[in-house]
């Protein structure tokens with residue numbers, strides 16, 4: 691039987707060298723996780739995915755539960771000269787700041803985490819139907835899931851959130867930190883999972899990347915060097931190991 695790898699249309703990631711690892715890019719309308727410890731480049735990856743879409747006329751949305759929106763705008767401007775404020779003015783980008791009191795979704799130790807996540811899912815649903823973006827980036831959700839005690843609840847909350855994202859048809863990148871170990875539940879529910887790392891080779895730290903899974907697609911089974919420069923992020927054809 692012939693393999694039909696073109697059944698799902700692909701969304702190019704915008705990260706040079708990445709799409710080759712996953713046979714052409716993310717499947718459109720899917721949920722894709724990018725996991726890594728602090729400083730490995732998760733936010734850069736996802737911001738570049740959004741910027742690339744906008745350059746090609748695709749509206750983007752960023753939901754920031756962990757960093758404030760203002761911080762993200764400044765960070766991307768000073769690192770790569772990506773002017774998110776301008777893109778917002780042009781109507782191509784919406785940044786939803788979960789810490790915005792107007793949304794009444796306060797992160798507080800007094801709020802039940804399950805209730806918070808249900809409200810968060812409703813917020814995502816509402817914003818997606820208002821703005822209708824082609825690409826969505828949700829920055830680091832793991833801390834919220836950490837506070838949910840029962841693993842089966844984490845599973846069903848993940849399924850609810852990912853289900854509503856898939857229904858809307860938006861292609862999504864969700865970044866996951868590794869500090870709270872809930873990343874595994876979210877990776878399990880996602881359509882693809884990518885890992886960013888730092889390798890210690892002799893005296894040097896080298897950034898690296900590999901694909902853990904992509905449902906319905908071939909993936910490259912090799913670890914690659916990941917570069918970040920003023921131009922943004924790129925996957926090298928080299929392995930970090932000699």
Ligand SMILES: Nc1ncnc2c1ncn2[C@@H]1O[C@H](COP(=O)(O)OP(=O)(O)OP(=O)(O)O)[C@@H](O)[C@H]1O
Nearest residue numbers: 726727728729730731732733734735769918919920
């Ligand atoms: N112009 C640049 N050239 C080279 N490296 C850069 C440049 N701009 C930023 N960086 C590096 O990229 C990294 C930023 O990565 P990023 O913020 O995406 O990490 P993260 O995985 O989201 O971390 P956290 O978990 O803390 O949010 C930093 O280590 C920073 O030094």
Ligand SMILES: [Mg+2]
Nearest residue numbers: 732733734829
């Ligand atoms: Mg980050």
